[in-house]
Amino acid sequence: MTESWATFGADLHLELSAGRGLRAGLAEALREAARGGRLAPGTRLPSSRSLAADLGIARNTVAEAYAELVAEGWLTARQGSGTRVAERARPRRPASAAGAPRVSRPARRGPSYSLVPGSPDLGSFPRAAWLSAARRALTDAPNDAFGYGADGRGRAELREALAGYLARARGVYADPERIVLCAGFVHGLKLLAGVLRERRVRDIAVEGYSLDIHRDVLTGAGLRTRPLRVDEAGARTADLAAGVGAVLLTPAHQFPTGAALTPARRTAAVDWARTTGGLILEDDYDGEFRYDRQQVGALQGLDPDRVVYLGTASKSLAPGLRMGWMVVPPGVLDEVVAAKGRPDWTSSALDQLTLAEFIRSGAYDRHVRGMRLRYRRRRDALVEAVGDRVAVSGIAAGLHAVLDLPPGTERALLQAASWQDLALTGLSRFRHPEADMPPRDALVVGYGTPSDSAWTPTLTALAATLP
Structure with a gap:
């Protein structure tokens, strides 16, 4: 007999051996499932009527198999509790491990501090406020939010909420139609690196101090990274060469030195982009957190047609959300959307709707x-x-x-x-x-x-x- 399924709240998968009687085959399949650990102790089995209907056999056959296994101690049967796998049934040890001495090894752990x-303080994630936003978002979600997502840019609700927030808080020119949602900064950078490669860009400038994972993404796409010197005024953008097709900068708060790119160097970067046709990739990774000075706005506001603005919720909320966004110039938008693909495979639509509600409600x-x-x-x-x-x-x-x-x-x-x-x-x-x-x-x-x-x-x- 071939594999069959039975249902009692959860599906039960059994393999009945060919060439055996129905009762004996069913009993052995259940016995093997309990012995091997696929049916954990305490698991409730389907009723004899339900299992018989699913297997296409007589109910008495199932009842007899259950009774046999109860007598052997594999199952227990109590009035009102149904038939369950006995608590003493334990998974067998793999044959290769039988007789082998057990060696106790201390679990590996990281440093105490x-x-x-x-990373932000992960314990400060606003669980209650996020849950409230998720409930409201789920209640109001349109039916199409549960589909595959036809727009590769992501949900329009979040793109509209982000456009208002980024314009207000970061000085970004953010038309919702030009926002592309992604699963974090690295995902966005991978998409952009692929677009640059398709445009036959070979060299991209990066800051002399920067994250190696970002450089690896760029080199993995076939681009050569050319470092800019970094000092107390940020990256020396006046050193940008004509042969470089793009530059990756952290202008608001250089990572890791902490310098803010000076107005003169911001202007130099934009002038280079306009003169050469190059692109500026702006990583605004922690733009919300300013303490001792006036907010430093995004570089993108100086020239939205030459700067790709990238932001995420990784520092403001948590990296586990896998939520990022790009504000893309019109001349690159179609290529970025094509690189990401349709439909939107990368981010949960419900998480996008939750973040949109979180922003709109003022909770963010x-x-x-x-x-x-x-x-x-x-x-x-x-x-x-x-x-x-x-x-x-x-x-x-x-x-x-x-x-x-x-x-x-x-x-x-x-x-x-x-x-x-x-x-x-x-x-x-x-x-x-x-x-x-x-x-x-x-x-x-x-x-x-x-x-x-x-x-x-x-x-x-x-x-x-x-x-």
Whole structure:
């Protein structure tokens, strides 16, 4: 007899052996399922009537098989509780492991404390407010939201909400028709890298200090990354060459040094793009978090036709949402949408509707303001704890700070941190291999990463690490 299915709240898959009687074959299939662990102890089986109907056999045959297994101890049967797999039935050990000595190995774990940059405080995710927004979004969701999604740009509701927010909070010219939703910054960068390659771009400029994962995405698309020197005024955009087809910048808060790109260098970047026909890829990864200075608007506002603006919810909410967006110039829009493809395979429509409702209701602004205050307090505590021992920079914005060290000491400090069970990252980790810049020893401290309960002991561990 071939495979069959039976249903009692959950599907039951049985393989009945050919050449055996129906009762014996059913009993052996159930016995094997319990013995092998496919039917866990306590699992309730379908009624004899339901299973018989699904298998196309007599009800008495099923009842007799159940009775046999109850007698053997594989099953239990109680009035009102139905027939269940006996609690003492346990999965058998694999034959290869039988008789082999058991070796107890301690579970591997990471450091007790972490100040690695790049993550917000995940424990501060606004669960209650997000759940409320999700309920409202689900209640009001149109039927087509449960389909495959015909528009490769993403849900119009979120694109409209983002257009208003980005214009108001970041100074972005954001027509909803030019917004393309993606599953985070790396996804957006992959799409753009593919578009540049199709345009026969060979070289793209990047900041001399930058994330290697971003550089890897670009080189993986066949592009060569050419580093720009970075100093206290940000990337030296005046050095952009005519042979470069695009540049990736973090103008509002250079990652990782924390510098803000000066107005003169912003103008130089836009002038280069207009003169050469190049594209500027703007990574506005933490634009919402400013502490000691007026908001620094997006570079995109200077020339929406030459700048692709990229933002995400990874720092403001959580990276696990996999929610990002691009504001794309008209001349590139069709190519980006084609690269992403139709329908929209990458982001859940319901998550998009939830974020749209979260923004429209004002919950997003309230959350960002609250987190801005929380992170500023952490930054102040960090400066107070270590500021008399090392120079601290890059602290006017964002979720990380740079601690400058005496020349030649970065590696030793990272080793000392490991003795304190503290995860730290050195500035050299972000240096482009071909960067023409003087060496700089420093630590990049992500003060958004620890939970509230871990913040004080983490700060203590950092203080104990420094000379």
